[in-house]
């Protein structure tokens with residue numbers, strides 16, 4: 001691909017960004033469609049976030065992905081936030097329309113697309129989610145639109161209760177936050193239809209760990225692990241062994257990018273190519 005004076009820019013802002021997979025999955029997908037864009041990552045210090053956003057307007061950068069630690073704070077510097085992202089309190093994608101910056105959250109949309117594509121029915125189902133951090137926030141808001149009930153567990157009980165109460169109030173949802181321990185998991189999993197691991201448990205290099213003992217799992221569960229390295233975590237392996245439908249976090253990671261790509265370019269990227277590039281980049285199996 002030759003870059004010229006006409007080449008336009010998409011970027012990621014965050015800190016740190018040197019390990020980001022976004023340029024790795026975006027550039028080959030842009031090139032395959034012959035789109036004259038380049039995607040790069042910028043390390044932005046939190047104290048310079050406002051200047052970075054003004055720089056985006058000044059430089060005419062067409063689209064921006066936003067990652068940790070800027071997903072919440074950046075909202076006050078933008079022109080228009082999608083109502084769902086406003087409720088959720090975090091954005092990850094900005095579209096620059098002649099200096100007017102619109103934002104939305106494609107993490108939630110990407111997770112939903114991944115679950116639906118994998119045949120997971122959310123409507124009227126009971127969800128048991130372990131972990132009440134950043135990814136869990138997007139998932140709780142998304143799931144609360146359709147699920148019958150959500151039970152949210154975290155090793156810090158207060159964290160689970162706080163997020164659950166917020167979602168309950170803003171989404172008028174049936175959601176409760178509790179302390180995560182073996183007895184709560186054993187009790188709550190019995191009536192659950194969907195189990196989600198939204199913690200780093202089982203992630204490389206601690207691949208022998210699992211958030212749920214195998215003997216607690218039952219074949220009627222759909223099991224979604226947000227961890228994508230390894231592709232098949234111990235939780236997913238044990239869940240498939242007992243007959244559960246499963247989904248890896250890689251699909252969510254790719255789909256949040258696919259949705260941003262479509263929003264910015266109006267074209268659908270090759271999602272399989274994006275997935276392969278991440279697998280190669282991380283050397284995951």
Ligand SMILES: NC(=O)c1ccc[n+]([C@@H]2O[C@H](COP(=O)([O-])OP(=O)(O)OC[C@H]3O[C@@H](n4cnc5c(N)ncnc54)[C@H](OP(=O)(O)O)[C@@H]3O)[C@@H](O)[C@H]2O)c1
Nearest residue numbers: 131132133134135136154155180199200226227249252253
């Ligand atoms: N698929 C994707 O697109 C995608 C995107 C981003 C991240 N991820 C994955 O998602 C994971 C979570 O990311 P995040 O940004 O949400 O992290 P986070 O904000 O740190 O949230 C993780 C939460 O899980 C809690 N936790 C840790 N161990 C636990 C345990 N044994 N039982 C119950 N709760 C526990 C943490 O508590 P403490 O705060 O006390 O540790 C924290 O509240 C990452 O590790 C990454 O693998 C996936």
